Amino acid sequence: MISLTLKCLLGALAVLVIALLSRSRSFFIAGLVPLFPTFALIAHYIVGTERSPRDLQATALFGLWSLAPYAVYLFVVYWLSTRMPLAATLVLATGAWVVAAAILLLAWYRAYPGGA
Numbered sequence: 001m002i003s004l005t006l007k008c009l010l011g012a013l014a015v016l017v018i019a020l021l022s023r024s025r026s027f028f029i030a031g032l033v034p035l036f037p038t039f040a041l042i043a044h045y046i047v048g049t050e051r052s053p054r055d056l057q058a059t060a061l062f063g064l065w066s067l068a069p070y071a072v073y074l075f076v077v078y079w080l081s082t083r084m085p086l087a088a089t090l091v092l093a094t095g096a097w098v099v100a101a102a103i104l105l106l107a108w109y110r111a112y113p114g115g116a
Contacts, residue, residue, distance in 0.1 A: 011038070014033060014034070018033045018034070043059065044059065044060070047059045058112070062108060065104055066104065068100060068104060070097070072096050072100040073097040076089075076093040076096045077089060077093045080092060
C-alpha cells in the first residue's frame, strides 16, 4: 500500500510541476516534464525485480520504440494547434497516438513473437 501511495504522489508531483511551469515565463519547459522518467523508473524497477535482466532489456528497447507514437502525438498537436480549436486538436492528436501505438504493438509482436 505504501508503494502505491508513493506512485500516486509522484504522479501528483509531476502534474503540479507542469501546472506551475505552464504559468511561468518558461512555459515551454512544461513539455519536458512528462518526459522525466517517473513512470519508466517505476516500470523498470518492477520489471527488474520480478523478471530477468533480459526482460528488463526488452522493456527498455520497447520504451525506445514507444517514443514514435509520442512523436506522432506532438507532431499532430504542433500541426493542428493553429488550425483547429484546442479540444479538437487534442482529441485528434490522442487518436493519432492510439493509431501509432497500435501499429507499434502489431509491429513489435511480429518482430518479437515471444516478447523480445
